[in-house]
Amino acid sequence: MSTEYAVAKRKAIEEVGEVVDVQNMKQITECEKPLSEAVEKIDEKWNNQREVFYQRTGLSHQKPAEEQLQLQLIENEAENNDGDEFY
Numbered sequence: 001m002s003t004e005y006a007v008a009k010r011k012a013i014e015e016v017g018e019v020v021d022v023q024n025m026k027q028i029t030e031c032e033k034p035l036s037e038a039v040e041k042i043d044e045k046w047n048n049q050r051e052v053f054y055q056r057t058g059l060s061h062q063k064p065a066e067e068q069l070q071l072q073l074i075e076n077e078a079e080n081n082d083g084d085e086f087y
Contacts, residue, residue: 060067
């Protein structure tokens with residue numbers, strides 16, 4: 001948000017505040033952090049909590065279909081590697 005816009009918005013709210021109760025709008029305009037920063041922090045906290053959950057429960061991040069695909073790939077590699085050895 002540009003500085004000019006923020007100043008104009010505060011002035012408009014101050015002027016309206018003389019006629020109407022605008023306490024909630026004042027709190028919103030006085031907020032120092034942009035909404036995008038708040039959302040990023042919430043996202044970061046959620047990701048951290050999710051990671052801790054996965055570590056504590058031993059569950060995987062992956063979707064079940066992805067897990068199955070990886071297991072199949074591992075099994076196929078193991079089968080292919082068994083025939084490659086010479087004695």
